[in-house]
Amino acid sequence: MYIETALIKIAVIPAYEPDEMLIEVASEAAASGFEVVVVDDGSASGNSVKSGKVPVEKYDRIFGDVMSFAHVIRYPENRGKGYAMKQAFAYIKEEYKYEDNYAVVVIDSDGQHKISDATRLVEHAAVHPGTLVLGSRKQGPSSPLRSRIGNGITRNVFRLLSGVRIYDTQTGLRAFSKKLMDRMLSVPGDRYEYEMNMLMDLAREQVPMEELTIETIYIDNNAGSHFDPLKDSIRIYKELFRFSLSGFAGFLIDFAIFGCIVELFGKTAYVMLCANVFARLISATANYSINRNFVFAGTDNEYIEAEKRNKDSVANSAGKYMLLAVTILALNTTLLCAVTKFLPVNPMIAKVCIEILMFFVNFTLQRRFVFAASGKGVEQNKVSAQPMRVEAKHTGEDRESVKGSHSPFQDYGVA
Numbered sequence: 001m002y003i004e005t006a007l008i009k010i011a012v013i014p015a016y017e018p019d020e021m022l023i024e025v026a027s028e029a030a031a032s033g034f035e036v037v038v039v040d041d042g043s044a045s046g047n048s049v050k051s052g053k054v055p056v057e058k059y060d061r062i063f064g065d066v067m068s069f070a071h072v073i074r075y076p077e078n079r080g081k082g083y084a085m086k087q088a089f090a091y092i093k094e095e096y097k098y099e100d101n102y103a104v105v106v107i108d109s110d111g112q113h114k115i116s117d118a119t120r121l122v123e124h125a126a127v128h129p130g131t132l133v134l135g136s137r138k139q140g141p142s143s144p145l146r147s148r149i150g151n152g153i154t155r156n157v158f159r160l161l162s163g164v165r166i167y168d169t170q171t172g173l174r175a176f177s178k179k180l181m182d183r184m185l186s187v188p189g190d191r192y193e194y195e196m197n198m199l200m201d202l203a204r205e206q207v208p209m210e211e212l213t214i215e216t217i218y219i220d221n222n223a224g225s226h227f228d229p230l231k232d233s234i235r236i237y238k239e240l241f242r243f244s245l246s247g248f249a250g251f252l253i254d255f256a257i258f259g260c261i262v263e264l265f266g267k268t269a270y271v272m273l274c275a276n277v278f279a280r281l282i283s284a285t286a287n288y289s290i291n292r293n294f295v296f297a298g299t300d301n302e303y304i305e306a307e308k309r310n311k312d313s314v315a316n317s318a319g320k321y322m323l324l325a326v327t328i329l330a331l332n333t334t335l336l337c338a339v340t341k342f343l344p345v346n347p348m349i350a351k352v353c354i355e356i357l358m359f360f361v362n363f364t365l366q367r368r369f370v371f372a373a374s375g376k377g378v379e380q381n382k383v384s385a386q387p388m389r390v391e392a393k394h395t396g397e398d399r400e401s402v403k404g405s406h407s408p409f410q411d412y413g414v415a
Contacts, residue, residue: 007126008102009034010092011118013070014084015063015109016041017048022062022109026069029107032115034122036070037088038063042078082194086185093181101126105175113173117214121175124212132180132202134166135173136211158196160360162203167211169199183207250287251355254279258351267347269337276333276351284325288318320370324362332358 011034015022022038029036040063048054063072073087085106096102105122107113117135125133151170158169172195176184183205189197202209261275332354339350 005099005101007123008096008099009119009122010096010102010104011036011122012085012088012092012104012106013038013109014041014081014088014106015039015043016078016081016084017043017046017054017059018062018109020062021111023065023069025107025109025111025113025115026066028115029118030069032119034105034115034118037091038066038070038072038109039084039088040072040074041081041084042076045077080191080194082187082192082197083190085194086190089181089184093185096178100178103129103175103177104181106172108172114215117212118173118175121173121212121214124210125175125177128208128210129177129179131176131208131210132198133175134168134209134211135171135175135214136166136168137171137214137216138167154196158199158203160364162200163364164199164203164209166199166209169196171214173214174198180207249290250283253286254283254355255348255351257282259348262347269341272340272347273333273337276336277329280325280329280332284321284329288321288325321366324365324370328358328362331361 011026011029013022013026013029013036015038026036026038040059043049043059043063044056049056049059063074066072071091073091075087089104092102092104103122103126105118105125107115107118113135121133121135125131151168154169155167159165174195183202184198187194187198187201199209257279258275261278262271265271265275335354335357336347336350339345339354340347343350
């Protein structure tokens with residue numbers, strides 16, 4: 001006989017240097033039927049305490065009050081939002097391992113997400129268990145300028161890199177079911193880049209993502225945000241930065257060899273053709289080595305783990321890279337010859353313009369085709385990924401009790 005089990009709704013609230021709004025958010029979530037998990041991301045050692053602006057007792061009181069509504073995980077040092085989220089996910093995976101029907105939603109601690117919107121998202125995620133559900137905020141004239149600019153840039157960069165159209169890539173309101181838990185724990189990144197890495201990894205693996213429109217709320221022009229525009233943007237876009245450096249290094253090699261040959265042997269179409277092919281062969285070899293060992297390997301832990309288990313993976317990626325390189329070379333050379341033949345333009349200037357165009361084409365195809373995390377090895381790695389240790393270990397029969405002292409975590413359960 002089939003018995004449908006009731007949905008367990010779980011709200012995860014990562015918090016760093018919160019104010020009393022956290023208590024209101026946690027209590028409202030609990031009153032709306034959520035089981036709440038709050039993570040204190042090292043508020044006691046944060047900048048506000050170190051500078052003397054806020055006494056540490058304030059945060060002890062806030063998280064102490066939150067214990068009335070939530071399970072609270074605390075650790076002494078600030079590790080970042082991504083780390084806090086994965087701590088909560090690891091706890092949920094262990095605590096609810098015997099439950100088949102639960103869904104998780106991540107909520108900001110500052111009241112910028114309505115609990116009613118969180119409820120819609122988590123229920124949609126439960127009905128679509130293999131889908132990441134995003135709360136999409138519509139930007140308008142009343143939105144903070146840096147949010148409108150940041151969201152617009154990130155939206156277009158994400159679409160360029162992944163081929164997936166998402167309007168609000170920076171939303172913190174996200175929901176998913178138990179089916180995606182292992183994937184969430186395997187996504188790299190500890191700070192704000194974790195949220196972008198999540199979207200990139202799921203897009204690369206063709207995991208469905210849906211957006212539900214939510215109310216757009218910015219409190220005090222988003223002044224309470226801990227997002228550092230410079231440092232966190234570098235973290236989010238570091239893979240593109242690395243690829244840019246790699247591409248620039250390859251371009252310098254290519255450009256230098258091409259220029260030397262053209263200057264030595266003339267600027268005829270035949271010389272330019274031979275020079276472009278020879279220069280590209282040398283630079284492509286260097287570029288492949290840099291990309292494989294530094295650019296994509298450095299940010300794609302799943303790809304590296306898959307390579308360790310598959311001896312033929314190097315030959316596989318090298319073959320794909322060679323195929324892509326030949327295709328790019330043919331397109332590049334055709335465009336270069338056509339432009340220099342039919343337009344009165346200097347060959348060096350034409351090459352620079354064409355290389356810029358090819359840069360974006362090349363990056364997208366390498367990211368999604370050559371160095372993509374795919375195959376059986378990657379899936380095995382996902383399933384066996386071990387979550388970070390969370391000091392609250394409960395059994396399915398004993399969720400109400402928390403025993404023993406935990407270090408370096410202080411871990412409080414709901415009474």
